[in-house]
Amino acid sequence: MSQTFVKEECGANITEGKEEIEPVKSKDVEVKNEDIEIKEELIENDVSSNIEIENMNDVSSSSMEDEGTIDSNEEIEYPYVSEIRDALGVIENPGTFACGGELENARLKMIIEGIGPIKLPLNKKQGKLLKKKSTAAPFGRGSKTIVDKSIRNAWQIDAKDVTLDKAFDKLINEKVDELIPILMGESCTENIQIISELYKLVYYQKGGHFVKHRDTEKAPGMFATLVIQLPASYKGGALTVRHKGETKVFDFENDYVDYSDEELDDESDNSDTEDGNGDNFFFTAFFADCEHQLSKVTAGHRLVLIYNLICKNSTLHPNKNNIKSINKKKFMMTMKNSVEEWNSDNNGPRFLALKLDHLYTNANLSFQNLKGKDKKIANALCSCKNVAVYLATLTKNETLIGHDDDPDPWGRKPTVMKDVEAEIFYSLHNWKGLDNAEPHFDTLELHENEMLINEEFVFQKYEERSESEYEYTGNTGCEIDYFYNKKALVFWPICKKIEGLSRKRPHEQGYHSSHKSPPKKSGRSRRTFILAV
Ligand SMILES: O=C(O)CCC(=O)C(=O)O
Ligand SMILES: [Fe+2]
Known part of the structure; x- marks a missing residue:
């Protein structure tokens, strides 16, 4: 009989032969914007959509050095946020990957x-x-x-x-x-x-x-x-x-x-x-x-x-009574009290986002399809009557800001961006509700104090970003809806009114960003991309 050998190790990093794909370094990024593999363009340009980027070598941004830190502002920790974090933190992965x-x-x-x-x-x-x-x-x-x-x-x-x-x-x-x-x-x-x-x-x-x-x-x-x-x-x-x-x-x-x-x-x-x-x-x-x-x-x-x-079971909902591995009573009490406190605080985070452990495609994102610990945490949150719980796609965005020496107001010739600076920020969109509906919520910028576990949001370093564009999938290429990307569970006190998070008709949708724009100077070009995350 053959021997079954299953080896488990932590943090091993296997890279061999051809699979080691040379990531495109920022300095290698070609000047033509078409040459940068970018999933989607998000925000308008100030000058022209026809922009070339020069001096990517010069890209300087605090977010390049320290991706996890979005804001240099000192973080305020709200007691109810740490209580919620601790309550959810004891939930373990019930299965294995x-x-x-x-x-x-x-x-x-x-x-x-x-x-x-x-x-x-x-x-x-x-x-x-x-x-x-x-x-x-x-x-x-x-x-x-x-x-x-x-x-x-x-x-x-x-x-x-x-x-x-x-x-x-x-x-x-x-x-x-x-x-x-x-x-x-x-x-x-x-x-x-x-x-x-x-x-x-x-x-x-x-x-x-x-x-x-x-x-x-x-x-x-x-x-x-x-x-x-x-x-x-x-x-x-x-x-x-x-x-x-x-x-x-x-x-x-x-x-x-x-x-x-x-x-x-x-x-x-x-x-x-x-x-x-x-x-x-x-x-x-x-x-x-x-x-x-x-x-x-x-x-x-x-x-x-x-x-x-x-x-195949499309009617499956997170079972609201299904919090077996955690102390249900204690959990419910903590959540009830902390969410009440949060609700009465007008200065606290609008919502809290928890990055999911697994990757999901837009096509298959639903509460029913959550895996492992993601499902367990969704179950726990859904059992709390005083919170609204949604799923959303979490996107890393990059805004390039540079000087445009010779803007062409007619947009006939490509704009050349010089002295480019990059700013990273995160946004939530593509919302999914518990009933599997797609509420027409806005795309919202995610602030640092709204990330329940901060380190979880540390994405790949700027320099490595293009590696993910080389990700392979088994067998065939797929439509964009079947690309894996990062998703988050987003929740807030059910009575809290949040700008951008109320059911709307599609034409009323908007983009809510408090992302600080630099003062508009003539010759200042600004372009925002959704990076492959
Ligand atoms: O051959 C195997 O064990 C797995 C191959 C595989 O990952 C695939 O076909 O997608
Ligand atoms: Fe495979």
């Missing part, structure tokens, strides 16, 4: 369209047939779908061409039922209905790998990926999954018995004999937004079925 092990008692009869039945453990001859039938597996970069073996070296067959026997399907369904409470935490799975959908059969030969990436959500409600490793003999090929500085390695090197790897590529060798090893099935399940990578298969071959795990 990834789990794996041997899939016991598994047997599989698999038929591939155009090949026929596949004998397991996979032998060399059938490996070759699989490769012939498959196509090179692509990956996504932003909205583009690309094939590049240095990023992903694998072969894939579409689910429609793969038939699995009924008993195996049943075994997978049972395994999924077992895995969900492990991933989500027991207390978060009430009324939840998860289905698994076979997505691809993926075949790796020697050299096969996939650099770090996140899996795209390929269907509404998709939240996790399940990898079922089929019996085949190989070396290397460990799957590493990361979340919030924690790393788990699933290394299921399957009883590899050394045989010449050249044999796999040797066209004349068509032996149909069992390799006599790699008898076991293994599984790994992880939240799709977690960064993961497959290290190189160094010998033999690896064969996996990839499933999408999809939450």
Whole structure:
């Protein structure tokens, strides 16, 4: 029997080979604004939308050195804010972001369209047939779908061409039922209905790998990926999954018995004999937004079925009575009193925002789709009658302010920005309510005293910003609605009237920013971008 080896380590940082993408440094940013990969433009320009930027070397900003500090003003700590922070702080992650092990008692009869039945453990001859039938597996970069073996070296067959026997399907369904409470935490799975959908059969030969990436959500409600490793003999090929500085390695090197790897590529060798090893099935399940990578298969071959795990229960609400792991009475009392105090304080924060642990796409952001600790905290907040709770997209914005020596009032020639300064600020938009409605709240700037846990808001350093633009996604590029980005739980005393946070008709929407604009001088250009966060 093969040994299951699951290694957990904290804070490991795996960077190898080609995956180390050279980030575009600020000084490398080309002068043409089209050359900067920017998701969206937010605010108007003073002079012209046609601006070139010069002297990015000269960019100077306090926020470059210290991203976490938005304002140099001394922070005032309101007692009720620290009480709320402490009350929510004891809530623990009820589940885990990834789990794996041997899939016991598994047997599989698999038929591939155009090949026929596949004998397991996979032998060399059938490996070759699989490769012939498959196509090179692509990956996504932003909205583009690309094939590049240095990023992903694998072969894939579409689910429609793969038939699995009924008993195996049943075994997978049972395994999924077992895995969900492990991933989500027991207390978060009430009324939840998860289905698994076979997505691809993926075949790796020697050299096969996939650099770090996140899996795209390929269907509404998709939240996790399940990898079922089929019996085949190989070396290397460990799957590493990361979340919030924690790393788990699933290394299921399957009883590899050394045989010449050249044999796999040797066209004349068509032996149909069992390799006599790699008898076991293994599984790994992880939240799709977690960064993961497959290290190189160094010998033999690896064969996996990839499933999408999809939450089908669209009526699920955070269970308001579901605060089992915390002292409910104490929590409710603290929240009641602190929120009352907050409500009667006209100078305190308008609302409090808590950055979510997981990343979510705009398409799938809802209370129902929250994962792990995010769901647990939402449950707790929703159990408090005196708070309004919403979800929102959290965006890091950058305003570039520079001199425009020779403004062209007609906007015919590109404006050249000189002596550019950058300012960073954060905003909340794309609001989602508990009833899954999308209230037409304004885009609001998030002030430092409104971030419940300040350090959580430290985003990547300015210099590293462009690295996120190179993030890869599994299989295909996706539409902007399916890009992962940072989200926040935002709450406030239910009776508090907050400018910008009342239900409105879409045309009444606006942008509320107290972001300090420099005095308008002639020749002063100002441009705000939403950075990829
Ligand atoms: O082969 C594996 O174990 C996982 C591959 C993967 O991450 C993917 O196909 O998106
Ligand atoms: Fe993946």
